[in-house]
Amino acid sequence: MVVIKTAREISKMKDACRISAEALRVAGEAVKPGVTTYEIDTIIRKYIEKQGATPSFLGYGGFPASACISVNNVVIHGIPSKKLVLKEGDIVSVDVGAYYGGFHGDNAYTFPCGSISENAQKLLDATRESLNEGIKQALVGNRIGDIGSAVQQYVEARSYSVVRDFVGHGVGAKLHEDPSVPNYGAPHRGVRLLPGMTIAIEPMVNEGKYQVRVLDDKWTTVTCDGKLSAHFEHTVAITPDGPKIMTLCD
Ligand code: MG
Numbered sequence: 001m002v003v004i005k006t007a008r009e010i011s012k013m014k015d016a017c018r019i020s021a022e023a024l025r026v027a028g029e030a031v032k033p034g035v036t037t038y039e040i041d042t043i044i045r046k047y048i049e050k051q052g053a054t055p056s057f058l059g060y061g062g063f064p065a066s067a068c069i070s071v072n073n074v075v076i077h078g079i080p081s082k083k084l085v086l087k088e089g090d091i092v093s094v095d096v097g098a099y100y101g102g103f104h105g106d107n108a109y110t111f112p113c114g115s116i117s118e119n120a121q122k123l124l125d126a127t128r129e130s131l132n133e134g135i136k137q138a139l140v141g142n143r144i145g146d147i148g149s150a151v152q153q154y155v156e157a158r159s160y161s162v163v164r165d166f167v168g169h170g171v172g173a174k175l176h177e178d179p180s181v182p183n184y185g186a187p188h189r190g191v192r193l194l195p196g197m198t199i200a201i202e203p204m205v206n207e208g209k210y211q212v213r214v215l216d217d218k219w220t221t222v223t224c225d226g227k228l229s230a231h232f233e234h235t236v237a238i239t240p241d242g243p244k245i246m247t248l249c250d
Contacts, residue, residue: 017105017246041080056097088114108233145189161210202233
């Protein structure tokens with residue numbers, strides 16, 4: 001069931017979204033060669049808790065950390081680890097949510113670690129821009145398929161591929177709400193977008209083929225072909241005045 005939020009609820013939800021965005025910014029500042037993903041996760045958790053908020057992912061479905069940190073060929077759900085030391089040239093996807101005032105915010109960004117290859121930079125640019133293309137379609141009267149179609153067309157025109165097995169989602173009082181928000185699909189199809197819907201749009205874009213697999217730890221999701229993957233996400237409110245990106249820093 002799609003949950004429609006009142007203007008007042010959306011206004012309250014902005015706090016959770018702002019904290020999520022700031023936690024992501026703080027994480028990005030910590031991405032450097034020699035740092036472990038465990039250290040970045042700790043920085044994130046401490047930042048969120050300092051704001052009086054709770055890390056949305058910690059304990060969610062048994063997830064053992066505050067953020068998913070996914071390096072290079074890891075698409076999503078990378079588990080922060082003391083053994084994973086970042087090195088120059090890595091691309092580091094950080095996905096983090098914060099729960100505050102009864103609502104969740106959810107966002108992700110793929111950071112370069114030091115200087116990265118031109119190919120990696122192009123993948124990051126294309127994925128970030130595909131998110132913007134999706135957000136542009138988050139209009140009252142459009143349908144979910146308009147978002148996915150815009151993302152998919154932008155990505156595939158650059159010879160990258162869109163992950164199918166994982167999708168965006170509604171977000172609000174629960175971290176994952178209806179509807180599903182795929183990053184692929186046909187225009188004019190799917191759930192109609194109404195004012196007061198809040199959704200997480202989150203393209204996961206692979207350098208090679210779209211197939212992914214989940215490792216034995218039941219979380220870490222990698223590209224089947226071993227090539228790079230990037231992930232950008234914003235929480236967006238559908239409003240009569242157009243899409244409002246909620247996960248922005250102050
Ligand atoms: Mg999400």
